Every structure is written in structure tokens, then in C-alpha cells.
Amino acid sequence: MGQLAFPYKFCQKKDSNTSASFGSSLSAARSQQLNSKDYNMESSSTFNGRTRLSDLCIDEFERNVLKVLRHFFSDSTEHGQKAWLRSYSLAVEIWDERIGLPVAHQLAKLSFALEASRKDQLSFTDPFSLETRLYVTEDERDLIQMLHYMRRDQTGPARDAVSRITGGRMDPDLIRAALSFSRRFAKGCEMQSDPRGPSLRLVS
Numbered sequence: 504m505g506q507l508a509f510p511y512k513f514c515q516k517k518d519s520n521t522s523a524s525f526g527s528s529l530s531a532a533r534s535q536q537l538n539s540k541d542y543n544m545e546s547s548s549t550f551n552g553r554t555r556l557s558d559l560c561i562d563e564f565e566r567n568v569l570k571v572l573r574h575f576f577s578d579s580t581e582h583g584q585k586a587w588l589r590s591y592s593l594a595v596e597i598w599d600e601r602i603g604l605p606v607a608h609q610l611a612k613l614s615f616a617l618e619a620s621r622k623d624q625l626s627f628t629d630p631f632s633l634e635t636r637l638y639v640t641e642d643e644r645d646l647i648q649m650l651h652y653m654r655r656d657q658t659g660p661a662r663d664a665v666s667r668i669t670g671g672r673m674d675p676d677l678i679r680a681a682l683s684f685s686r687r688f689a690k691g692c693e694m695q696s697d698p699r700g701p702s703l704r705l706v707s
Contacts, residue, residue: 553628553638561651564688567597569639569647571607573630575614587611609684613677617646620674642668653685 556566574590590611594603618625626640639647649664665678 553635553640554644556637556639559639559644559647561647562690565647565651565654568606568610568650569643570630571597571610572614572646573627573636573643575611576625576627577630605687609680609687613680613684616674616677616680617668620669620672620677622670649681650685653681654688654690656689 556569571590571594574586574593576586578586591604591607594607594610597603598606626642628635628638628640628643630636645664645668649661649668652658652661652664662673665673665681669677
């Protein structure tokens, strides 16, 4: 199968059926490669098996995305009561309502799709823990890598990250949710405040 390109442009909001063709089955050799621990972004700086967040090659927007996602994930923990409300509130605090609410809405759909795509429970960092919130679990790393690559239209690494986070499956609902978020907030769409409020502008 030839290389599949993400069919979107910066800041495009229109949905597509890309997920249907995004996830072709992986060969045995490819699967073996994905199961290895030699990932491009992995660092030897760890804490209880977790990678230091600052060692990942992700941008500030993606770091903030992870903060919001952790609150969505905590819905199943003792801190989970009204976790969705904290997620939306945090997104608004970071990006203001004009950007924060759409970000939170897209991430809510992504978190639901991710949970449904997995056979086991997602491993994530407690957003309230001062000791561990500067580190990421393997699942968090794979998830943020998936978004990192999709936002930059890097199909191959993005597909690999999808396979890792789902245990080798190309789940169409997860891919659709991730691509929708990545189209809306692609790398190159910079949030800029003006008298009318935050907005997106294209930077070259």
C-alpha cells in the first residue's frame, strides 16, 4: 500500500472519511518493530517507569492538551466526580472560551473513543499529584505522540502511535476523533489574542 497523506489543510474544520483507509493492517515485521521500546521520543530520564514530560519533543500546546486530557481520564478515579467540568474549566483558563471550549469538546470525544478502543484500562498520571504530574506514562506518551504527528501531517509515525496506544488495532473511531482534533488545531494554527478575543491565524 502506498503512503497515505492526511487530507486536510491548516485550520480546516470539514470532516472526512480518512479513518476508513488510514489503518491498513500491519505486517508481522512491522508489528514486531512497534512492540520495541526504541521510540524516537523516548528518554532515559524516568520516574517509576515514567518518562519526564520535559524530555518529549512536543510543543506547549500539546503539553496543555495533556493537562486537559488527564482530567477527562480521571473520571474513573476517586477524583473523577465532575472531572469533565474541570477539563472544560482548565481549557478555558488556558486558551479562553473562544478556543478553550472547542479544544475541550474535541478532547472529550477523543478520550471517549480512546477508552472504547482499548481492551485494558488506560494508564495515566493523576493531574492532582505534584510528585508525578511532570512525568508521563507510556500510554500518555503514545497518545500525545499520535496527536503530535497528526498535527504535522506525518502519516507514518502517526499510524505507528495509533497502533501502540490501541495494542495493534487501527480503530476507526479513535482515528476519526484524533484526525478531527488535528485538523482543527493543526501545527501552524497559532492562537492569538486580540480585542475581540482569542483567534486562530495561519503562520508560515
